[in-house]
Amino acid sequence: MNIQIVAVGRLKEKYLTDGIAEYLKRLGPYAKVQITELPDEKAPDTMSAAEEEQVRTREGERILAQLKEDAHVIALAIGGQTWSSEELAGQLERLGTHGRSRxxxxxxxxxxLSAAVLRRADQQLSFGRVTYPHQLMRLILVEQVYRAFKINRGEPYHK
Known part of the structure; x- marks a missing residue:
């Protein structure tokens, strides 16, 4: 399976880059994982709703440019469906079984995310109603993808 993670914003904290590197190494036997890091739009701390929408639109254009036409896109969105680790594993298993290996x-x-990115998404996934920093979400996501592969293979998960 080929997995692409398209993420807006640069990771600067060493503990996040180290954690992500560890899970990418662990994922090596299961899938090819590529992280595409896109620059975030520079914006002042306080903005109007229209200005925030402009930021989302510009970032969304960069995101959409990175998505392959045949990719099954799962957007992380607070309003998306919440899945357990087992349900995420099942989703990935079904996608692989039905020829959606990207x-x-x-x-x-x-x-x-912009409305255009949400429309392009085949599914929307939420990790709960709490808000995580988008940099931390990258680490959480790669850990959960790794866990999903371990679940699907019936292998023990070593913490």
Whole structure:
């Protein structure tokens, strides 16, 4: 399976880059995982709703440019469906079984995802109603993808 994670924003914290690197290494035997890091739109701390929408639109254009036409796109969105680890594993298993071996997860910037990205998404996934920093979400996502492969293979998960 080919998994692409398209994420807005640069990772600067070493503990996040180290954690992600560890899970990418662990994922090596199961899938080819590529992280596409896109620059976030520079914006002032306080913006009007229209300005926030402009930021989402510009970031969304960059996201859409990175998505392959045949990819099954799963957008991380607070309003999406919540899945257990087992349900995520089942989703990935079904996609692989039905010939959708290219999966793209999308993590937006601090202002969320544009309407165009959400329309392009085949599914929307939420990790709950709480808000995580988008940089931390990248680490959480790669850990959950790794866990999903371990579940699907019936292998023990070593913490």
């Amino acid at each position: 999966v793209a997860f999308v993590i937006g910037g601090s202002h969320g």
